[in-house]
Structure formats: structure tokens, C-alpha cells
Amino acid sequence: MEEALEKISAGLVGGNKGRDRRSAAESSNRITSDEVLTKPLHSSLDFFGSYKGKDSASGHPEQVNVKKRKRDKQDDEAKETKPVALGVRKRYRVRTEAGLPDPMRSFQKWKLEKAFESVTGAFELTEIQSQAAPCMKQKYEVIAVAPTGSGKTLAYIVPVVKLAMNRKKPLGAAGCLILVPTKELAEQVARVTQRFLDAAKVDDEIKLKLVVSKAHVSGLAGGGSKRANILVATPMRLVHAIRSRAVELSRVRDLILDEADKLFEDGFMDQLDEVLMATGGKKTRIHLFSATLPPKVEEVARTVMKTPVKIVVGGQSYGGGTAAVDASTVKQRFMFADGQGEAGKVAAFRRLLTEGLMPPTLVFVQSQDRASQLFKELVFDGVNIDAIHANRTAAQRSTAVENFRSGRVWILIATDLMARGIDFRTINTVVNYDLPASPSAYVHRIGRTGRAGRTGQAITFFTEDDKPLLRKIVNVAVASGAEVPKWMLDIKPGERVKASLQEKRQPRRDRIGTAKLSDVAFKRPSKKRKRQRHNGIGSDDAADPSDAADDPGDEDVFQDDEDDE
Numbered sequence: 001m002e003e004a005l006e007k008i009s010a011g012l013v014g015g016n017k018g019r020d021r022r023s024a025a026e027s028s029n030r031i032t033s034d035e036v037l038t039k040p041l042h043s044s045l046d047f048f049g050s051y052k053g054k055d056s057a058s059g060h061p062e063q064v065n066v067k068k069r070k071r072d073k074q075d076d077e078a079k080e081t082k083p084v085a086l087g088v089r090k091r092y093r094v095r096t097e098a099g100l101p102d103p104m105r106s107f108q109k110w111k112l113e114k115a116f117e118s119v120t121g122a123f124e125l126t127e128i129q130s131q132a133a134p135c136m137k138q139k140y141e142v143i144a145v146a147p148t149g150s151g152k153t154l155a156y157i158v159p160v161v162k163l164a165m166n167r168k169k170p171l172g173a174a175g176c177l178i179l180v181p182t183k184e185l186a187e188q189v190a191r192v193t194q195r196f197l198d199a200a201k202v203d204d205e206i207k208l209k210l211v212v213s214k215a216h217v218s219g220l221a222g223g224g225s226k227r228a229n230i231l232v233a234t235p236m237r238l239v240h241a242i243r244s245r246a247v248e249l250s251r252v253r254d255l256i257l258d259e260a261d262k263l264f265e266d267g268f269m270d271q272l273d274e275v276l277m278a279t280g281g282k283k284t285r286i287h288l289f290s291a292t293l294p295p296k297v298e299e300v301a302r303t304v305m306k307t308p309v310k311i312v313v314g315g316q317s318y319g320g321g322t323a324a325v326d327a328s329t330v331k332q333r334f335m336f337a338d339g340q341g342e343a344g345k346v347a348a349f350r351r352l353l354t355e356g357l358m359p360p361t362l363v364f365v366q367s368q369d370r371a372s373q374l375f376k377e378l379v380f381d382g383v384n385i386d387a388i389h390a391n392r393t394a395a396q397r398s399t400a401v402e403n404f405r406s407g408r409v410w411i412l413i414a415t416d417l418m419a420r421g422i423d424f425r426t427i428n429t430v431v432n433y434d435l436p437a438s439p440s441a442y443v444h445r446i447g448r449t450g451r452a453g454r455t456g457q458a459i460t461f462f463t464e465d466d467k468p469l470l471r472k473i474v475n476v477a478v479a480s481g482a483e484v485p486k487w488m489l490d491i492k493p494g495e496r497v498k499a500s501l502q503e504k505r506q507p508r509r510d511r512i513g514t515a516k517l518s519d520v521a522f523k524r525p526s527k528k529r530k531r532q533r534h535n536g537i538g539s540d541d542a543a544d545p546s547d548a549a550d551d552p553g554d555e556d557v558f559q560d561d562e563d564d565e
């Protein structure tokens with residue numbers, strides 16, 4: 001990550017100035033990558049981005065821009081008196097900077113409340129929606145950190161649609177670009193956006209295009225992107241489209257980086273750089289949305305933002321960054337599942353099954369291989385089970401997701417491909433069969449349950465080998481209000497040192513199997529049970545072990561799936 005950040009800071013510093021960016025970077029005013037990484041540009045902001053300085057006219061970027069934006073006063077945001085706005089923020093645990101637009105209570109004044117209601121089934125906005133939407137509408141660049149399942153997607157979709165509706169002259173090219181790390185998430189965001197456009201009855205004027213496959217890129221080639229107002233894309237596919245001149249991004253006014261911290265990781269960095277170069281330079285506002293935000297990502301992102309404002313909902317700090325977890329909706333449990341090595345984990349999982357694990361259940365493992373092995377191990381147990389990871393074809397992944405959504409599959413085994421953004425409202429349980437590789441991976445994985453005000457539970461297995469990293473993850477759980485046994489907080493400091501080394505280097509694990517299951521209190525079902533059909537899963541030579549947690553290389557695998565589409 002460090003390496004990647006240095007790469008982007010070296011490449012991007014000098015500002016997001018579109019095609020003249022390189023020359024700007026070469027100018028004598030250029031900030032070196034060292035400066036970016038060691039000297040916070042916004043040292044006058046406290047941890048949550050509140051302004052601490054005394055002199056608002058001293059060149060502080062947010063303050064300057066707040067003044068400039070007085071011209072927007074006539075905008076039709078819900079205006080509330082100051083004390084009411086403060087009360088709303090306090091009640092909502094929203095931390096933000098002074099002088100920003102007041103939070104909105106509904107989208108009534110934008111005449112979008114009915115569309116919003118028809119998509120969400122709700123009239124009231126969530127915290128992040130109430131604060132991020134008016135900021136985006138008033139043309140700030142938003143850094144939004146809010147819990148998983150708190151409606152961040154519509155927090156950026158609604159203002160972007162409102163801005164497009166207000167545009168007097170068509171831009172003649174996409175005005176909004178939404179970038180997300182996986183194909184599954186892009187499809188979901190596009191689906192939500194299209195539903196919102198339809199419900200708002202603006203689908204004739206505001207066109208959406210999805211760019212996640214070769215076919216999509218070819219479809220854009222004949223000037224298709226000129227007829228699209230909103231593009232939703234994954235980075236690699238978009239880069240292909242840029243290189244083949246299938247898209248025109250110079251008119252992009254709002255660039256939304258959803259799961260922003262992921263997009264700033266190694267595998268995506270060069271692509272992100274290329275996308276930024278193709279967008280509209282100074283005229284492009286960049287927005288970051290995520291439930292987790294490491295400080296270095298924020299620092300680097302701010303170097304390419306012009307009017308950044310930070311909004312944090314219910315955030316806790318972890319490892320110096322911000323994570324938004326809502327422990328009131330996700331009950332977190334940790335289970336020691338060792339004793340028999342990997343067989344101990346299989347036994348523990350079967351115990352959960354016999355005790356009545358609440359489906360639908362999403363089970364996370366650390367690699368494609370392990371997803372295949374666990375599937376093979378459980379497929380005879382009489383539960384409807386499937387697996388999803390980047391080594392399956394696009395069609396297999398879509399079927400797995402569809403079957404899980406519809407309830408035909410109760411237990412879905414997944415790699416971290418499914419850890420971010422994916423919205424299955426009804427997931428009751430998340431099982432971290434393998435400990436996540438980092439606290440942020442933990443936050444995103446457990447956030448697949450307890451969404452949109454529902455409750456759910458997250459059960460995390462760990463073994464002796466996991467103890468060093470466990471402490472960091474337990475810290476996030478505790479900070480979010482979860483209760484853990486005291487001994488977990490007593491892991492020795494020496495082990496904590498090891499944890500920093502081990503992060504992202506997950507332990508080598510034995511193959512998942514039943515070799516030592518003699519002591520397991522679970523009756524294996526008859527072998528006669530018909531084997532579930534499961535294309536592509538379970539072959540020994542199947543997978544590339546590098547389909548590890550948080551591996552942005554997952555996207556590379558997507559590129560090979562064209563024939564399925």
C-alpha cells in the first residue's frame with residue numbers, strides 16, 4: 001500500500017489538471033511525494049476534518065470555498081435554522097466542517113422524494129444522505145465515511161441526478177463517472193441508479209451506461225458514451241475504453257470513487273491515475289465514499305481535490321484511520337476454532353449448522369482454493385450451498401449471486417470479492433471462516449449483514465496462527481461497541497508487533513478436509529445423497545492461490561470472462 005501511495009503521489013501531485021497534469025507536476029511548485037506522505041496538507045484539520053484554526057480567511061481551502069459558494073445560497077436545499085442543523089448532526093452523529101450546507105431531511109425540495117421512496121421503501125434519509133447530498137449538490141468534493149449498509153450509494157446518486165436534471169445545456173458526454181472495484185458492485189450500482197432514474201421519470205433525458213465488459217466497451221465505441229450522462233465502471237475496463245477512445249471523459253463533472261480506499265490500493269493505482277488524466281481536470285469534482293479510510297489515502301486524495309469536505313458518520317479510529325461500524329446492528333462474536341487445525345474449523349462450522357445457523361449466511365475464506373475446498377467439504381451436508389470467487393466464470397458468479405438473492409442457496413462461500421459494497425439486504429449471518437487480512441477487510445465483510453437498519457450477526461473463527469492479527473481486529477470490534485472476552489484484550493504486546501508484520505500476509509493454512517474429524521459431534525449424511533451440481537467448483541487444480549483477500553487482481557480475472565456474456 002505504501003508503495004502504491006508513493007506511486008500515486010509521485011504521479012498525481014501537481015493537481016488533477018487533466019491533460020496538462022504532467023507538465024504541472026514537473027513545474028517548480030511540485031510537491032514531492034515525500035512531502036505528501038510526511039506532511040499532512042490539512043494539518044489544521046482534526047481527526048474528523050473539523051477546522052481548528054482561528055483565521056478563516058487565512059487561505060484554508062474549505063473556508064475559502066465556503067465563501068465562494070455563497071452564490072449558491074438560492075439553492076433549494078432544505079434550509080434549517082442553525083441550532084436545528086446542529087441538533088440534526090448531533091443526533092445523527094455526523095461530524096463535519098463548519099459552514100457547510102445544512103443537512104436535509106428529505107428530497108422533497110428537489111422533487112425526488114417519491115423516486116427515493118420507491119427505491120428504498122423509506123422517506124427519511126440516512127445520516128450520510130442527509131449531509132453528503134446537499135454538499136455534492138452545492139459542488140463540494142465529499143470525503144464520506146459512513147457505516148456499511150447506511151445508504152452511501154443513494155447519497156451520491158441523488159445529488160448527481162439532481163445536478164444532471166438542472167443542467168440547462170447537455171454536456172454532450174458523460175457528466176458523472178462512478179468507479180467501483182468489482183464487476184458485481186458496478187452492476188449493483190447501475191441497477192440502483194437505473195431504478196432511481198426510472199422512478200424519477202427522467203430516464204429519457206438522463207442515460208446510464210455500464211462499462212464492465214468488452215461488449216460494453218464496443219457498445220460505446222460508436223459515440224455511445226456521448227449519449228450517456230452517467231457511467232458506472234470498473235477501473236480496468238474503463239482504461240481499455242479510454243485507450244480505444246470509446247469514452248469521452250473530459251466533461252466529467254463528478255467522479256465518484258466508491259470503496260475509495262480499495263481503489264487507492266496497489267492493483268488499481270495506475271488505472272486510477274489514467275482515469276484521472278482523462279477526466280476534466282479542474283472541472284472534475286472527486287468524491288470518496290467508503291466505510292473505512294486510512295489517513296494516507298485521504299492525504300493523497302486531498303492533493304487532487306479542490307474543495308474537499310469530510311463527513312464522518314459514527315466513525316471510530318483504527319490504526320490511525322477512520323472506520324464506521326455500527327455495532328448496534330451487527331452482533332459480533334469471536335470463536336476459537338483450533339485444536340484439530342483446519343479440521344477444527346470444519347467441526348466448528350458444522351456445530352454452528354446443527355445449532356441452527358441463521359441463513360442466508362455468507363462465509364468468507366482467504367483464497368479461491370479454500371473456497372473450493374470448503375465447498376467440497378460441505379456439499380454433502382444437505383444444505384444448499386454454493387461458492388463464488390474470481391476464478392469462476394462471469395455466468396457462474398451471476399448464477400451464484402442470483403440463487404443466493406432468491407433464497408435457493410442458503411450458504412454462499414466467498415472470497416473478499418464479495419466483501420465490499422454488495423447489498424443483500426437479508427443476509428442474517430456472516431462467518432469469517434478465515435480471519436480477514438486487515439481491520440478494514442473485517443469491517444467490510446461483517447457489513448454484509450445488519451444493513452439498512454436490519455440486524456445480523458458476524459462470527460469470526462480464529463486459530464493460534466491468527467492471534468497476532470486478531471488483536472487489531474478485536475480492537476475495531478471493541479471500538480464499535482462490541483463486547484469481547486477480556487482475555488482477547490490481553491494478547492501480549494510482542495504479538496502486537498508481529499501483527500503489523502503479518503497484516504496482509506495471512507497465515508499458511510492446512511488444506512480444508514475431514515482427516516481428523518473423529519471427535520466431531522456431527523453425523524455425516526449418507527454418501528448416497530445426490531451430489532449437488534456445481535460447475536467449476538471443487539477441481540483440485542482449479543485455483544490460483546493469489547485470489548487472496550482484498551486482491552485487486554480479481555479484476556484481471558474478470559477480463560477473461562467475455563465469452564460468458
Ligand SMILES: Nc1ncnc2c1ncn2[C@@H]1O[C@H](COP(=O)(O)OP(=O)(O)OP(=O)(O)O)[C@@H](O)[C@H]1O
Binds near residue numbers: 291
Ligand atoms: N434512507 C434509507 N432508508 C432505508 N433504507 C435505505 C435508505 N437509503 C438506502 N437504503 C437501503 O439500504 C441498503 C444499503 O444501501 P447501500 O448499498 O447504498 O449501502 P452502503 O452504505 O453503500 O454500504 P457498503 O458500505 O456496504 O457499500 C440498500 O438496500 C438501500 O436500498
